[in-house]
Amino acid sequence: MSAQHRTTVPGTRGSLARSRPRYGEFVVKAVLLTAAMVSVATTIGIVIALLEPTVEFFAAVSIGEFFGSTDWGPLFNPPAFGVWPLIVATVEITLIAVVVAVPLGLAAAIYLSEYASHRTRKIFKPVLEVLAGVPTVVFGFFALTFVTPLFRNLFPFLDLEAKNALAAGLLVGVMIIPIVASLSEDSMAAVPNGLREGSYALGASKMLTSVRVVVPAAFSGIVAAIILAISRAAGETMIVAIAGGFKSVFTLYPGNEMSTMAAFIAQAGSGDASVGSIAYKTIFAVGSLLFVITFAMNYLSARMVQKYREVYD
Amino acid sequence: MSEIGISVPNVNVRGPEVPRTIEALDPVFTVSNLSVFYGDYEAVRGVDMTIGNREITAMIGPSGCGKSTVLRCFNRMNDLIPGARAVGEILYHDENLYGDHVDPIEVRRRIGMVFQKPNPFPKSIYDNIAYGPRVNGIKGNMDEIVEEALTKAALWDEVKDKIKQNALSLSGGQQQRLCIARAIAVKPDVILMDEPCSALDPIATTKIEDLMQELTRDYTIVIVTHNMQQAARVSDRTAFFTAEVDGAGVRHGRLVEFDETSRIFTNPSDKRTEDYITGRFG
Ligand SMILES: Nc1ncnc2c1ncn2[C@@H]1O[C@H](COP(=O)(O)OP(=O)(O)O)[C@@H](O)[C@H]1O
Numbered sequence: 209m210s211a212q213h214r215t216t217v218p219g220t221r222g223s224l225a226r227s228r229p230r231y232g233e234f235v236v237k238a239v240l241l242t243a244a245m246v247s248v249a250t251t252i253g254i255v256i257a258l259l260e261p262t263v264e265f266f267a268a269v270s271i272g273e274f275f276g277s278t279d280w281g282p283l284f285n286p287p288a289f290g291v292w293p294l295i296v297a298t299v300e301i302t303l304i305a306v307v308v309a310v311p312l313g314l315a316a317a318i319y320l321s322e323y324a325s326h327r328t329r330k331i332f333k334p335v336l337e338v339l340a341g342v343p344t345v346v347f348g349f350f351a352l353t354f355v356t357p358l359f360r361n362l363f364p365f366l367d368l369e370a371k372n373a374l375a376a377g378l379l380v381g382v383m384i385i386p387i388v389a390s391l392s393e394d395s396m397a398a399v400p401n402g403l404r405e406g407s408y409a410l411g412a413s414k415m416l417t418s419v420r421v422v423v424p425a426a427f428s429g430i431v432a433a434i435i436l437a438i439s440r441a442a443g444e445t446m447i448v449a450i451a452g453g454f455k456s457v458f459t460l461y462p463g464n465e466m467s468t469m470a471a472f473i474a475q476a477g478s479g480d481a482s483v484g485s486i487a488y489k490t491i492f493a494v495g496s497l498l499f500v501i502t503f504a505m506n507y508l509s510a511r512m513v514q515k516y517r518e519v520y521d
Numbered sequence: 522m523s524e525i526g527i528s529v530p531n532v533n534v535r536g537p538e539v540p541r542t543i544e545a546l547d548p549v550f551t552v553s554n555l556s557v558f559y560g561d562y563e564a565v566r567g568v569d570m571t572i573g574n575r576e577i578t579a580m581i582g583p584s585g586c587g588k589s590t591v592l593r594c595f596n597r598m599n600d601l602i603p604g605a606r607a608v609g610e611i612l613y614h615d616e617n618l619y620g621d622h623v624d625p626i627e628v629r630r631r632i633g634m635v636f637q638k639p640n641p642f643p644k645s646i647y648d649n650i651a652y653g654p655r656v657n658g659i660k661g662n663m664d665e666i667v668e669e670a671l672t673k674a675a676l677w678d679e680v681k682d683k684i685k686q687n688a689l690s691l692s693g694g695q696q697q698r699l700c701i702a703r704a705i706a707v708k709p710d711v712i713l714m715d716e717p718c719s720a721l722d723p724i725a726t727t728k729i730e731d732l733m734q735e736l737t738r739d740y741t742i743v744i745v746t747h748n749m750q751q752a753a754r755v756s757d758r759t760a761f762f763t764a765e766v767d768g769a770g771v772r773h774g775r776l777v778e779f780d781e782t783s784r785i786f787t788n789p790s791d792k793r794t795e796d797y798i799t800g801r802f803g
């Protein structure tokens with residue numbers, strides 16, 4: 209697009225003034241600006257679209273009921289609007305995912321950044337990125353049709369329901385491993401080599417150097433990676449909808465079926481809640497809550513990244 | 522580098538009592554026919570030298586002549602560079618430094634290193650010093666170890682009130698002395714220094730030079746320096762390196778002359794050394 213065919217032959221004589229107008233430059237700038245505007249406008253649009261029905265929702269349902277009850281069933285009769293079952297399910301599945309993804313992702317990052325030869329890294333990084341590109345519906349079905357049956361056979365005492373938070377959480381964890389690994393690897397690779405040499409020169413092994421120097425030096429970048437992964441996990445929909453289920457009975461046991469915020473939105477949104485009904489507005493209220501939570505986490509993550517940039521300046 | 526005032530009488534060279542011999546009497550390192558390769562490239566060819574116990578040995582020469590490369594062989598730091606390989610022999614006391622049984626980690630515990638750019642860890646001053654003893658499992662009162670190392674590095678008085686502050690808050694010169702203290706804390710035998718003052722101002726440089734004089738009572742020091750006056754001021758022996766082009770047109774670092782510092786700077790036996798120290802190099 210930006211290819212500008214300026215056919216000035218070197219050595220030919222002529223004025224130093226621009227020989228032809230550079231329309232291309234202008235077009236490129238306009239296209240890029242539009243692209244930037246689209247994403248900003250979308251974000252603003254989302255906020256506005258969420259805000260109005262949310263405000264209407266809280267006109268009908270008190271904030272006290274929303275945050276003060278564990279009874280959820282906006283589609284039932286009579287409806288109940290205690291959002292805690294959704295929050296608990298979201299937090300629990302996110303926690304399980306983090307427990308899976310942080311150790312594995314960090315180990316992968318340390319391996320890639322500190323141990324792998326140039327050649328191995330060149331093979332492994334794309335594999336990791338392919339994992340990031342697997343459609344989440346695949347993870348969802350894998351959890352539902354493979355992991356859950358396997359666990360029911362291996363660990364009958366867990367008493368897993370056909371859909372459960374455990375299997376969903378595990379696969380959400382697998383889904384976010386590449387985020388943790390890739391971003392952590394970036395921040396570890398940015399640690400100046402001088403620090404590693406300083407550590408080796410004191411008689412530290414590679415393992416100690418990685419764990420005691422490189423990881424702490426890259427810490428804020430790693431934290432940012434984890435926060436970003438958490439917000440992806442909290443918002444993940446397909447896996448939890450398929451493998452976690454929609455039942456919104458208040459329970460803490462991850463072997464049970466539970467509905468996360470995202471799963472509820474998917475379920476209610478694809479149902480027949482008529483526009484303007486309370487059930488319809490509930491979708492937006494839950495969406496706002498999820499938006500606020502993930503936005504706060506992304507903001508935190510951006511702040512962390514900024515802080516980590518300053519460390520070596 | 523402007524005027525290089527190597528007018529003989531002003532030069533403060535230590536140890537006229539050292540006998541006039543090219544070989545150090547009590548060698549810590551004995552280097553024989555050392556060549557170092559980066560992949561297929563022979564960066565340094567055929568070096569023979571000795572490093573005397575409790576002496577300061579300076580390595581000088583134009584940039585790219587392999588001083589750092591040779592220095593990094595003494596603690597096997599080059600092992601960390603893929604494709605780097607040393608051929609020949611380096612005896613550390615009587616042990617072959619590159620022998621099969623030798624553990625490079627153990628080597629580096631005994632032979633510390635200070636780098637060109639101060640590289641404190643982004644941790645507290647205390648944790649910087651304690652790092653080496655901790656990873657090496659050195660037992661003892663850590664507070665005492667930290668204080669002793671900082672005192673030896675002439676930094677204690679300046680930092681004793683802010684020992685828990687981040688080391689990156691120190692000035693460049695203080696950071697470099699912290700790195701020296703960090704090396705001392707594991708009680709090494711030898712300290713290697715690769716242009717430790719090149720990033721520092723003259724006052725900080727003087728402090729480090731004074732410190733080296735202090736340390737030479739307990740430690741053997743090898744220093745690479747760009748600054749010939751520094752080599753003349755602090756060292757007992759000097760090795761002058763240069764790069765030579767071989768028949769195939771490839772540049773190799775070579776050791777030209779190795780002798781007592783006083784001799785190198787007053788009566789060098791090689792024309793190239795003389796040209797270099799008088800600034801006529803080129
Ligand atoms: N890691 C490396 N890989 C390849 N070549 C290197 C490496 N380090 C140094 N060299 C080469 O070896 C030669 C000597 O370098 P060096 O020891 O750094 O010189 P000096 O310290 O005297 O300036 C130079 O030609 C340099 O380009």
Ligand SMILES: [Mg+2]
Pocket residue numbers: 588589590715745
């Ligand atoms: Mg060098």
